Amino acid sequence: MQSKEWDFDDHSSSLLSLILRLRIGHTKFAKQWMVKNEEPLHCIACDVQLSVKHVLVECGNFYHERIRHFGPGGFTVKDLLGSEDVGSIKRVLDFFREIGLYSDI
Numbered sequence: 831m832q833s834k835e836w837d838f839d840d841h842s843s844s845l846l847s848l849i850l851r852l853r854i855g856h857t858k859f860a861k862q863w864m865v866k867n868e869e870p871l872h873c874i875a876c877d878v879q880l881s882v883k884h885v886l887v888e889c890g891n892f893y894h895e896r897i898r899h900f901g902p903g904g905f906t907v908k909d910l911l912g913s914e915d916v917g918s919i920k921r922v923l924d925f926f927r928e929i930g931l932y933s934d935i
């Protein structure tokens with residue numbers, strides 16, 4: 831299967847911790863401003879505060895990337911982050927990699 835090529839076993843604990851951060855919404859891009867005592871990060875396109883939900887399912891700016899990784903329409907944060915399936919987790923992380931936020935999860 832494709833997921834094996836991804837070497838999931840070698841990185842599974844760190845990848846799972848990324849997914850956990852996304853699930854609870856405590857990512858660097860969404861929360862680190864609190865720790866650093868800075869202004870919250872805003873989506874440049876929508877002028878709303880950046881959140882996991884906004885990036886994953888709301889922001890029109892990432893529409894094409896979203897379709898490329900998750901297929902067309904109608905999913906929730908839970909649909910994307912709730913699965914333990916390696917393929918699902920890989921798709922989410924690949925999405926964040928493509929939009930340039932992977933290192934800020």
Ligand SMILES: [Zn+2]
Nearest residue numbers: 873875876889
């Ligand atoms: Zn946006």
